[in-house]
Amino acid sequence: MxxxxxxxxxxxxxxxxxxxxxxxxxxxxxxxxxxxxxxxxxxxxxxxxxxxxxxxxxxxxxxxxxxxxxxxxxxxxxxxxxxxxxxxxxxxxxxxxxxxxxxxxxxxxxxxxxxxxxxxxxxxxxxxxxxxxxxxxxxxxxxxxxxxxxxxxxxxxxxxxxxxxxxxxxxxxxxxxxxxxxxxxxxxxxxxxxxxxxxxxxxxxxxxxxxxxxxxxxxxxxxxxxxxxKRPMHLFGFLGSFMFFIGFCFALYLGIDKLFFNPVGRLLTDRPQFYASIVAMIIGTQLFLAGFLGELILRSKRNDARYKISMEVGQNNN
Missing domain, CATH: 3.90.550.10 (Spore Coat Polysaccharide Biosynthesis Protein SpsA; Chain A)
Structure with a gap:
């Protein structure tokens, strides 16, 4: 034809x-x-x-x-x-x-x-x-x-x-x-x-x-x-690692400052940087997991029907 x-x-x-x-x-x-x-x-x-x-x-x-x-x-x-x-x-x-x-x-x-x-x-x-x-x-x-x-x-x-x-x-x-x-x-x-x-x-x-x-x-x-x-981890893994690294750097800074420079000062939980570091690491972990799940879904992809046909004509015609 x-x-x-x-x-x-x-x-x-x-x-x-x-x-x-x-x-x-x-x-x-x-x-x-x-x-x-x-x-x-x-x-x-x-x-x-x-x-x-x-x-x-x-x-x-x-x-x-x-x-x-x-x-x-x-x-x-x-x-x-x-x-x-x-x-x-x-x-x-x-x-x-x-x-x-x-x-x-x-x-x-x-x-x-x-x-x-x-x-x-x-x-x-x-x-x-x-x-x-x-x-x-x-x-x-x-x-x-x-x-x-x-x-x-x-x-x-x-x-x-x-x-x-x-x-x-x-x-x-x-x-x-x-x-x-x-x-x-x-x-x-x-x-x-x-x-x-x-x-x-x-x-x-x-x-x-x-x-x-x-x-x-x-x-x-x-x-x-x-x-x-074809590689969702390339995006989400990069963004997740970047966010986690920022949060980790904040946490490391706060820990060093508390241990060596301000041991008797205010609590870590009283500092906004503490919450910023926690949020950044959580978001980073979630993004990384999103990339990982994307890779798993890609490898188990299914073709689900997105519509239902109620009638058809002419399908037996040559």
Whole structure:
């Protein structure tokens, strides 16, 4: 199979038929073998009913339905697990991503032997204050922390070599930083392509301030994981040893001062330095233990499911 198109969605019943027909038209024009995987992320409209109808009409359509809204990252992760195409393309369901970009994205992956091609919506039709400004802040921070010189980390239109999506674990709001996750797994051949962005035709945007905040928190997480995920003791052990050393030095100073210079003076417990040394040594010990526990957890890592699928269609289709 040439291409798997993975489409996460939430309450997009108005756009699904049009999007499906557009993708099929592109695939047939280019003679691609394909599958379309819709992941319904807990929609409350008729999105799942539309997916079921599309699956009956087109055996290349598959669908997963979450029991509730788990988020775009979980939806992508579920789609990646069942994708069979040599190249996997992700896109949003709101018709703002153009399926006409698929042939060029496929060509970049296969002909240039790239691991990942990220779309760049150079000209956007979103609200400048609500989405454009936050996206620019995200992208600037992501470039700085990851070292990847991509203009648009948050673009939903991306193409991946199959090996990439089978190697990464997407969770939280990490869908924004999939190129960084891929880089951390050793996939270095990453490029970008300017893609057409279209104004939303149906429904309303799902972007909110909570996603803005969560995205930045996840950026901090991914920076930490990039630096210390494989060796948490390198960070926590260093900080713990440093804090313990400071506390020990305070305690040593107080002990020498009490024994040799001020034996009949005030009690050690009356001096604030005594409590500072105790707190520093306790914090140092806790940080060191945190690093040690991190190493143990890393070695006994489990892959726990973060979502529950209530229905699926098309899984027996070839």
């Amino acid at each position: 040439n291409i798997s198109v993975v489409i996460p969605l939430l309450n997009e019943d108005e756009s699904l038929n049009e999007l499906h027909d557009w993708i099929v038209k592109v695939m047939q024009a280019n003679q691609f073998s394909y599958e379309i995987i819709f992941i319904d992320d807990g929609s409350t409209d008729n999105s799942w009913q539309v997916i079921e109808q599309l699956s009956k009409k087109n055996t290349s359509v598959k669908g997963l339905r979450f029991q509730q809204n788990y988020g775009k990252s979980q939806a992508l992760n579920a789609g990646f697990k069942i994708a069979k195409g040599k190249v996997v393309i992700t896109m949003d369901a709101d018709l703002q991503d153009s399926p006409d970009e698929i042939p060029e994205l496929y060509k970049q992956i296969t002909e240039n032997d790239l691991d990942l091609v990220s779309g760049w919506k150079k000209k956007r039709y979103d609200s400048k204050i609500r989405k454009n400004l936050p996206s620019k802040l995200f992208n600037a921070a992501a470039r700085k922390t990851s070292g990847l010189k991509l203009h648009d980390f948050n673009c939903g239109l991306k193409a991946y070599k199959k090996e990439v999506i089978k190697s990464i674990d997407v969770y939280g709001e990490m869908h924004r930083y999939i190129p960084v996750l891929a880089k951390n797994e050793g996939f270095q051949k990453i490029d970008e392509k300017v893609v057409q962005h279209q104004a939303r035709k149906y429904g309303t945007t799902k972007f909110g301030m909570d996603r803005f905040i969560n995205g930045f928190l996840d950026l901090i997480t991914i920076w930490f994981l990039s630096k210390f995920a």
